[in-house]
Each structure stands twice: as structure tokens, then as C-alpha cells.
Amino acid sequence: MALIVQKYGGTSVANLDQIRKVAERVIKVYTAGNDVVVVLSAMAGVTDSLIQLAHQITNDPSRRELDVLLATGEQTTVSLLSIMLESMGFPAISLLGHQAEIVTNRAFGRARIAEIRADRIRELLSQRKIVAVAGFQGRDQQGNITTLGRGGSDTSAVALAAALKADVCEIFTDVDGVYTTDPSLCKNARKLDKIYYDEMLEMASLGAKVLQIRAVEFAKKFNVPVHVRSSFIEEEGTMVVEEEEDMERLVVSGVTYSKDEARITLSKVPDKPGIASRIFTTIAEAGIIVDMIIQNTRKGGLTDLTFTVPKSDYPRAMAIQKDVAESIGAEHVIGDEHIAKVSVIGVGMRSHSGVAAKMFTVLAKENINIMMISTSEIKISCVIEEKYTELAVRVLHHAFGLDA
Amino acid sequence: MALIVQKYGGTSVANLDQIRKVAERVIKVYTAGNDVVVVLSAMAGVTDSLIQLAHQITNDPSRRELDVLLATGEQTTVSLLSIMLESMGFPAISLLGHQAEIVTNRAFGRARIAEIRADRIRELLSQRKIVAVAGFQGRDQQGNITTLGRGGSDTSAVALAAALKADVCEIFTDVDGVYTTDPSLCKNARKLDKIYYDEMLEMASLGAKVLQIRAVEFAKKFNVPVHVRSSFIEEEGTMVVEEEEDMERLVVSGVTYSKDEARITLSKVPDKPGIASRIFTTIAEAGIIVDMIIQNTRKGGLTDLTFTVPKSDYPRAMAIQKDVAESIGAEHVIGDEHIAKVSVIGVGMRSHSGVAAKMFTVLAKENINIMMISTSEIKISCVIEEKYTELAVRVLHHAFGLDA
Numbered sequence: 065m066a067l068i069v070q071k072y073g074g075t076s077v078a079n080l081d082q083i084r085k086v087a088e089r090v091i092k093v094y095t096a097g098n099d100v101v102v103v104l105s106a107m108a109g110v111t112d113s114l115i116q117l118a119h120q121i122t123n124d125p126s127r128r129e130l131d132v133l134l135a136t137g138e139q140t141t142v143s144l145l146s147i148m149l150e151s152m153g154f155p156a157i158s159l160l161g162h163q164a165e166i167v168t169n170r171a172f173g174r175a176r177i178a179e180i181r182a183d184r185i186r187e188l189l190s191q192r193k194i195v196a197v198a199g200f201q202g203r204d205q206q207g208n209i210t211t212l213g214r215g216g217s218d219t220s221a222v223a224l225a226a227a228l229k230a231d232v233c234e235i236f237t238d239v240d241g242v243y244t245t246d247p248s249l250c251k252n253a254r255k256l257d258k259i260y261y262d263e264m265l266e267m268a269s270l271g272a273k274v275l276q277i278r279a280v281e282f283a284k285k286f287n288v289p290v291h292v293r294s295s296f297i298e299e300e301g302t303m304v305v306e307e308e309e310d311m312e313r314l315v316v317s318g319v320t321y322s323k324d325e326a327r328i329t330l331s332k333v334p335d336k337p338g339i340a341s342r343i344f345t346t347i348a349e350a351g352i353i354v355d356m357i358i359q360n361t362r363k364g365g366l367t368d369l370t371f372t373v374p375k376s377d378y379p380r381a382m383a384i385q386k387d388v389a390e391s392i393g394a395e396h397v398i399g400d401e402h403i404a405k406v407s408v409i410g411v412g413m414r415s416h417s418g419v420a421a422k423m424f425t426v427l428a429k430e431n432i433n434i435m436m437i438s439t440s441e442i443k444i445s446c447v448i449e450e451k452y453t454e455l456a457v458r459v460l461h462h463a464f465g466l467d468a
Numbered sequence: 469m470a471l472i473v474q475k476y477g478g479t480s481v482a483n484l485d486q487i488r489k490v491a492e493r494v495i496k497v498y499t500a501g502n503d504v505v506v507v508l509s510a511m512a513g514v515t516d517s518l519i520q521l522a523h524q525i526t527n528d529p530s531r532r533e534l535d536v537l538l539a540t541g542e543q544t545t546v547s548l549l550s551i552m553l554e555s556m557g558f559p560a561i562s563l564l565g566h567q568a569e570i571v572t573n574r575a576f577g578r579a580r581i582a583e584i585r586a587d588r589i590r591e592l593l594s595q596r597k598i599v600a601v602a603g604f605q606g607r608d609q610q611g612n613i614t615t616l617g618r619g620g621s622d623t624s625a626v627a628l629a630a631a632l633k634a635d636v637c638e639i640f641t642d643v644d645g646v647y648t649t650d651p652s653l654c655k656n657a658r659k660l661d662k663i664y665y666d667e668m669l670e671m672a673s674l675g676a677k678v679l680q681i682r683a684v685e686f687a688k689k690f691n692v693p694v695h696v697r698s699s700f701i702e703e704e705g706t707m708v709v710e711e712e713e714d715m716e717r718l719v720v721s722g723v724t725y726s727k728d729e730a731r732i733t734l735s736k737v738p739d740k741p742g743i744a745s746r747i748f749t750t751i752a753e754a755g756i757i758v759d760m761i762i763q764n765t766r767k768g769g770l771t772d773l774t775f776t777v778p779k780s781d782y783p784r785a786m787a788i789q790k791d792v793a794e795s796i797g798a799e800h801v802i803g804d805e806h807i808a809k810v811s812v813i814g815v816g817m818r819s820h821s822g823v824a825a826k827m828f829t830v831l832a833k834e835n836i837n838i839m840m841i842s843t844s845e846i847k848i849s850c851v852i853e854e855k856y857t858e859l860a861v862r863v864l865h866h867a868f869g870l871d872a
Contacts, residue, residue, distance in 0.1 A: 080521075080524055080525060117484075117548070118547075118548070118551050120484055121484060121548065121551050121552050121555055122551065122552075122554075122555035124555070125551040125554075125555065126550060126551050126554040126555075126560075128550075128561070129547045129548075129550040129551045129554065129560075129561075129562055130547070130551065132543060132546070132547035132550075132562050132564070133543070133544060133547035133548065133551070135543070136540040136543050136544055139536060139537070139539070139540050139543070140537060140540055142536070143522075143533045143534070143536035143537035144521070144522070144525065144533075144537065146530060146532075146533040146536075147522050147525050147526065147529040147530050147533045147534065147537070148525050148526075150526075150529075150530040150533065151525055151526035151528075151529065151530075156530075156533075157532070157533075158533055158536050160536070160613075162566070162611075163611055163612075207566075207567055208567075209564075
């Protein structure tokens with residue numbers, strides 16, 4: 065018999081009918097003899113409604129108080145699920161973040177879990193209770209309520225699974241697993257039975273839709289097996305696990321894309337020490353996160369500097385760079401919002417050469433120009449013109465043997 | 469400068485506009501240099517909606533879990549008020565029941581406050597924070613969330629005022645004070661400037677509408693001055709205070725009535741030891757609360773026993789008594805739902821004789837027959853025919869000099 069942590073997202077607890085289905089699912093696992101901890105999100109839309117309510121008062125609500133307000137969302141769902149389970153004859157108990165002793169730092173709205181003292185949960189499980197824990201929330205050392213930020217319930221679940229040394233953390237969501245690429249874009253996309261933590265982390269742009277990146281980091285750190293699966297069907301989803309020897313595995317596990325970035329080029333920048341620092345310090349001070357950076361040396365002590373920023377920060381970043389360009393004597397600032405980043409990901413790259421070359425060849429064959437390249441140990445990303453995104457994803461998916 | 473506890477009920481925090489008005493009222497008191505603790509109820513209707521939601525799952529929801537659910541109501545209002553106050557530039561902090569260390573017993577849904585450790589609130593006040601405390605809720609020794617039952621926020625406020633040794637506990641409500649009688653029934657009803665704890669307790673039927681009886685008991689026990697006033701106007705309301713020498717005071721402070729009871733008579737009951745015990749044990753075992761009891765001895769070892777029960781329990785009580793009557797050999801069981809209880813209340817009765825006589829005379833003059841009488845040290849109640857209620861209240865109000 066196993067100790068299983070299950071997490072259900074907002075769409076899985078959107079109303080009492082859904083909550084009843086969650087209860088039935090929980091009971092099935094419980095009556096099979098397993099210990100079950102259930103982590104819940106707020107009902108779909110509730111967190112957003114509460115944020116809107118606070119914003120009707122002020123654009124900048126007190127972060128501490130906003131967390132107190134938001135914490136009601138999960139408080140509602142865990143009590144309703146417990147009422148449901150008890151009414152069906154099963155011993156259930158809800159625990160809020162502070163009751164489950166999910167201790168975080170004091171960064172309201174984006175708190176990090178520092179510690180989970182799981183003694184109370186362990187004791188309740190030993191009494192054969194089904195423990196329903198409010199996700200997304202914790203408390204700081206002083207007992208203030210904190211929340212973990214968007215999708216924080218995934219992190220709550222994985223962290224609880226780690227603290228309890230659970231056999232598995234099941235993340236129930238509205239998709240049935242992790243795919244080789246976005247199925248809405250590539251009809252040959254295939255559900256993966258298994259994916260490694262590092263791959264999942266690199267698949268941020270795909271993965272974030274099914275599993276919070278911070279939850280994956282946590283899972284990796286504490287080696288928690290995570291099962292991403294659908295709350296609407298019985299079929300198994302995708303296991304996110306530690307890397308292992310696996311001869312049969314393909315070199316590339318997935319193809320991802322992102323249209324959320326824009327590109328800025330400062331051309332003919334004097335190639336002197338301190339210039340790059342000047343450019344990126346200014347932009348960092350504005351709180352804008354730079355993703356890729358490329359520098360091309362020209363003749364005559366000049367250089368071109370190209371980087372990408374989130375599309376939402378693009379107008380601000382352009383304005384800043386125009387000032388910077390003037391002050392450092394750069395010739396132009398050129399911006400481009402119509403770009404996309406296409407990536408191939410796979411731990412197999414660690415032991416297989418030629419993946420990058422193959423990627424470039426495949427794109428070249430379709431006449432897709434590569435504007436920027438960046439690589440990590442298990443990922444190669446190319447920035448291309450936005451209009452080629454779908455084509456690029458499809459041809460790469462096919463070329464790397466991922467098609468269903 | 470004073471320490472003031474203010475409590476606002478559900479209609480006073482029904483929406484953001486109302487909450488803004490509460491904030492303005494709090495700020496006025498705060499900027500005058502006072503320390504302010506604000507106790508809030510849930511938005512009007514929210515607690516009922518949550519109860520309904522739970523009852524959509526089951527008729528008998530887990531009491532522990534229902535309390536977790538209900539506690540979200542006040543959590544919402546205290547966080548919203550704190551966001552509002554902070555957005556207006558005032559330092560505010562919300563505390564939930566467990567954060568304010570309102571420790572109760574474990575009677576979920578009707579918990580009693582055992583202790584308030586007010587250290588944290590005192591410290592926050594010393595930092596000149598406005599402290600917004602969630603009413604109605606507390607925690608037991610194990611950290612489970614509890615609620616205090618209907619109107620529990622009044623009790624929270626008075627208990628906090630007692631623990632903090634506040635100068636006054638202001639109860640803001642939708643009426644502007646305590647009246648000599650129900651104004652909707654008697655146009656000459658007058659708002660009282662002052663009423664004593666004991667009178668307020670006896671005025672349950674009037675008082676419960678403006679102030680929870682348990683809160684009054686608490687106030688009396690710890691001698692907390694309570695100011696019942698309207699949240700919609702500035703004018704002062706009614707002070708509920710400790711009894712004092714007050715020569716000018718009228719003997720009677722108020723006239724109350726209740727139509728919530730029904731009368732049951734067992735006639736020709738054998739007058740033997742143990743019979744009354746038999747009758748009232750059966751009814752107590754059914755969880756029915758008996759208010760007045762009268763026994764009239766007849767000739768021939770027979771007696772008539774008359775008592776009143778809540779109208780809602782009347783059908784059940786009649787059924788039970790018919791069985792009992794048969795088994796003890798009583799002749800009839802006669803019921804009457806069309807009765808009312810009219811009472812005159814005043815601590816002045818302790819030192820003035822003749823109040824009862826005057827009451828009976830006044831009623832007799834209107835040809836109102838008195839069916840039952842009960843008295844306490846400061847109250848005289850008569851059961852009369854329901855149709856005479858309004859008339860009785862008006863003539864008594866006039867006769868005891870209460871008319872405006």
C-alpha cells in the first residue's frame with residue numbers, strides 16, 4: 065500500500081459536481097488501502113475574481129492582505145471536499161496552509177516554502193484519515209498567511225509529497241499528460257509516458273501549462289515521482305521522473321515554441337569594456353528580464369548587440385535602449401516583435417552529437433532563417449520569424465522521430 | 469486617548485462602498501489619536517450562502533469542516549477592509565481568529581471563547597496599527613478553526629474589548645440603538661440612552677435584534693461598556709453599562725413581546741410525586757426547551773399543568789404529550805398556538821413595589837385576559853391572546869411612562 069499525494073486544479077473543483085468526482089476518485093485510491101493526501105486549488109476563476117475585487121479598491125493592494133483574501137479560495141474547496149467525503153462515509157479532515165505547517169518566507173504573493181513539518185499529517189494518516197490540504201498557501205514564521213504565486217498548488221503538492229516521502233505525487237489537470245509538442249499546433253503530437261525532470265524544466269513553455277516549473281524543481285531536488293494526468297479520464301498520463309539509463313529513448317523528447325518574446329538590436333555599438341554592462345544594467349534596473357543575448361563583432365571596433373525581452377516589456381525596453389544608444393554612441397536601435405523561439409529538448413543530447421546541426425539543416429530546408437541561437441546541455445533554441453513557427457515545429461517534430 | 473473596539477455587522481460591510489464607509493469611520497477615530505480594533509462580520513448573506521452550499525452536499529455537513537468553510541466569510545471582509553485602509557494611507561493589519569489567538573472550546577458551530585491572548589494585538593496597537601479582527605471565529609487548543617454561532621461577531625468584539633481592557637466596545641448595526649419597545653409596533657417607542665446589562669439580557673426578544681445575548685453576558689461579566697449604534701448615521705446610540713444609582717430613572721425601561729411560543733395544557737393530571745418529572749423529562753429528551761410552567765391544583769388529587777414551548781417545536785411537543793397524558797392518566801392535552809408573551813423590564817423593580825399590580829390593572833382595563841404569569845427580579849411576563857399583542861404593548865408603554 066502506498067502513500068499518494070493527489071493535486072486537483074481549479075477546473076477539477078469548479079463546482080460541487082466536479083468536487084463529487086474528485087471525492088469518488090480519492091475514495092477509489094483510499095479504499096484500495098492507500099494513504100491519501102489531497103491538495104486542492106481554488107475553484108476555477110475564484111482567485112482571479114478575488115484579485116479583481118481587491119483591484120476595485122486600489123491598483124496596488126497590500127500584499128499581505130491580498131494573500132489573506134486569496135487564501136479563502138482553497139479554504140473553500142478543502143472544506144467542501146471534506147464535507148463531501150464525510151457525507152459519503154469516509155473520514156476526512158481539511159488542513160489549511162498554516163495547519164499543515166507549510167512554512168514559507170515572507171514574500172507575500174510569491175512565497176517560497178522553507179519547511180513542511182508533516183507530523184500532523186502523518187498522525188492523521190496513521191488514523192486512516194483522508195487529509196485535504198489547501199494548496200497555494202502557507203504561513204511565515206510569525207503566522208502570517210502567505211501564498212506561493214500562480215500555480216502554487218502544484219508546488220504545495222510536490223513539497224508535501226517530498227516531506228511525507230510519498231510514493232507518488234499525482235497532478236490532476238485538464239490535459240492528459242505532457243506532449244512531445246503542442247497538439248493544437250501539430251496533429252502528430254504524442255503523449256509522453258515518461259519525461260525527466262530536466263527535460264520538463266526546459267519545456268517551460270509547454271510544461272507551464274500542465275505543471276508549474278517550481279514544482280518540477282522541487283520534485284527534482286527531492287526526487288519525487290510526479291504523475292501528470294487528466295482529472296476527467298482514467299487513463300494514465302505522463303510520469304516526470306529522475307533520469308535513468310534508457311537505451312530505447314529518443315535523443316529528443318519534445319519540441320517547444322514561444323511567441324512571448326521580442327528582439328532588440330543595438331547596432332554599431334563601440335566595442336569597449338563596460339558597454340554591455342551599461343546596456344543590461346539599465347534594463348535590469350527597470351525590472352525587465354532578458355532571455356537570449358548575442359554579440360556580433362563588426363569591423364572598426366564596432367559591434368552589434370541583440371537580445372530578447374518579454375513582449376509585454378518590449379515598448380519600455382525600446383524606450384530605454386534608445387536613451388542608452390544615444391548616450392553610448394550606438395548607431396541604431398532596431399526592434400522586432402514578430403519573432404518566435406523554437407526549441408528541441410532532450411537529455412539524450414548529453415550523449416548524442418549532431419542534434420544542433422540536424423536542427424539547423426531541417427529549418428534551412430524549409431527556408432526558415434535562424435536569427436539567434438542559444439543552447440543548454442539538453443536544449444537548443446532558435447529564434448525565427450514568427451510566421452514560420454507552426455511549420456518549424458512540425459518539421460522538427462517529424463525530423464526527430466516524435467510523430468505519432 | 470482611548471482604546472476602542474468597533475464591531476461592524478454584515479449589512480455594514482455588504483459591499484466595497486459600505487466597507488469604504490467603515491474605513492472612513494475607523495480613520496476618524498484613529499486620527500483623533502485613539503487605538504482602534506475593528507471586528508467584522510461576513511458580508512450580509514454570505515454566511516447563509518455558504519451554509520446553503522454545504523447543504524447542497526448533505527443535510528448534515530461535518531461541523532468541523534463547515535466552520536472552516538464559514539470562516540472564509542470574515543476572512544474576506546477583514547482583508548478587504550485592511551486593503552482599503554492601507555490604500556487610504558493608514559497602517560492596517562488583519563488577524564484571523566487563530567492569529568488573534570481567540571481560543572475556544574471544540575464545540576464546532578457554537579464554540580465558547582475560553583481565552584484571548586491579546587499580546588499580538590497589543591503589540592500591533594503599540595505600533596499604531598489599525599487591527600482588523602475576523603469576528604465569529606476562533607481556534608481550539610489543537611488549532612482547529614471554530615465558529616461561535618449566529619451573531620458570534622458581537623461576542624468576539626466584546627471578548628476582545630474585555631481582554632484588551634478597552635474603554636468601549638462599539639457595536640455598529642443597522643438600527644440606531646435599543647428602544648423602549650419595538651418601534652414598528654408602537655410609534656411612541658423611544659431610543660434609550662442607557663440600559664443596564666441585566667435589562668438588556670431580559671430584553672432578549674428585543675435585544676437579540678441589535679446585540680447577541682452572549683455578548684451581553686460577556687460584557688456584564690467583564691464590565692465592558694458597550695455602545696450600540698448605527699453604522700449609517702453619526703448620532704450616538706444606546707450605552708449598555710453596569711448598574712448604578714440613578715434616581716431619575718424610570719422603574720420600567722422597556723416593554724417586549726414574543727410571538728414565538730405556544731402553550732400546552734395537560735388537564736386533570738393525577739397529583740402524585742414524579743408526574744411532573746415524567747412530563748418534562750420526556751420533553752427535554754426530545755431537545756425541546758420549555759419556557760414557562762404553571763401548575764394549578766384542582767380538587768380531588770388532580771392538577772392542571774400548563775407550559776410553553778417554542779412554536780417551531782409545538783407539533784412535536786403535542787405529539788409527545790398525548791402519549792405521556794395517556795400513560796399517566798391525564799384527561800386532556802390542550803394546545804394553543806395563538807398566544808403572545810408581553811413583558812415589562814427594568815432594574816427599578818428591585819426597589820419599587822407595585823409594578824406587577826400596575827401591569828395587571830392596565831391589561832385588565834383593556835379586557836385582555838392574562839393566561840400565565842412569570843416573574844424574575846427585573847421582569848414581569850404575561851401570556852395573553854396573540855391578537856392583543858400590539859394593544860398590550862402600547863398601553864403598557866404608555867402606562868409606565870415610556871412614551872416619547
